Amino acid sequence: MRSPRDPAARLETRDLFSKCAATVNLITCPQGGVATGMTATSVCSLSLDPPSALICVNREARTRDAIVRAGTFVINVLERAQDDIANHFSRPGSDKAIPAGLLSRDPRLAADLAEFPVLAGAAGALMCRLERVVDFGSHSIMIGLVDRVVGGPAGAEPLVYHDRKYVATLAEHLLPAAAEKGMLSALGW
Numbered sequence: 001m002r003s004p005r006d007p008a009a010r011l012e013t014r015d016l017f018s019k020c021a022a023t024v025n026l027i028t029c030p031q032g033g034v035a036t037g038m039t040a041t042s043v044c045s046l047s048l049d050p051p052s053a054l055i056c057v058n059r060e061a062r063t064r065d066a067i068v069r070a071g072t073f074v075i076n077v078l079e080r081a082q083d084d085i086a087n088h089f090s091r092p093g094s095d096k097a098i099p100a101g102l103l104s105r106d107p108r109l110a111a112d113l114a115e116f117p118v119l120a121g122a123a124g125a126l127m128c129r130l131e132r133v134v135d136f137g138s139h140s141i142m143i144g145l146v147d148r149v150v151g152g153p154a155g156a157e158p159l160v161y162h163d164r165k166y167v168a169t170l171a172e173h174l175l176p177a178a179a180e181k182g183m184l185s186a187l188g189w
């Protein structure tokens with residue numbers, strides 16, 4: 001049997017993950033008086049009792065230590081038109097400070113923005129308190145207890161990453177493929 005440390009296993013795993021469509025999020029947290037962000041797809045619902053979610057953050061990403069210091073983070077589900085934000089905040093080494101103008105202008109969130117930087121126009125957001133960090137391999141699993149949930153604009157759809165590119169919506173991407181296979185006509189569409 002091949003060792004999981006085999007470089008080929010690493011590449012094959014990475015390729016397989018690239019075939020898994022995933023919602024794109026901007027993980028934000030306060031850092032030295034400003035909000036900073038990092039693009040992430042390794043985000044998962046964890047439990048409803050208590051409401052919680054997990055994110056997997058590379059241990060070398062600056063965001064990892066920033067979240068540990070802050071003790072809070074926000075999972076901002078990016079809206080389908082926010083691919084420019086996803087691009088900017090995934091660039092290694094780039095300035096990840098979020099201009100105040102990009103943060104939510106909802107007056108109900110104003111008092112909390114310094115602790116929980118919620119992005120304007122996101123499809124939704126989970127304001128989390130860091131509960132636990134589990135280091136594994138290159139990444140840290142960071143578990144957050146949901147403090148508050150922010151709903152997005154009506155009809156907002158998430159940005160999806162698939163096959164190493166952003167797709168506006170999963171439906172838009174998959175429906176033509178399904179039509180080609182005649183699956184939709186079989187459903188009477």
Ligand SMILES: Cc1cc2nc3c(=O)[nH]c(=O)nc-3n(C[C@H](O)[C@H](O)[C@H](O)COP(=O)(O)O)c2cc1C
Pocket residue numbers: 024038039040041042043056057058060061062063064089090091092093094096161
């Ligand atoms: C679509 C996409 C998804 C990503 N998902 C993750 C992720 O889940 N976890 C992670 O650690 N990095 C992820 N990255 C890489 C980070 O966004 C990137 O390393 C970032 O520059 C780290 O910033 P920082 O070092 O300033 O914290 C992703 C990149 C892209 C393009």
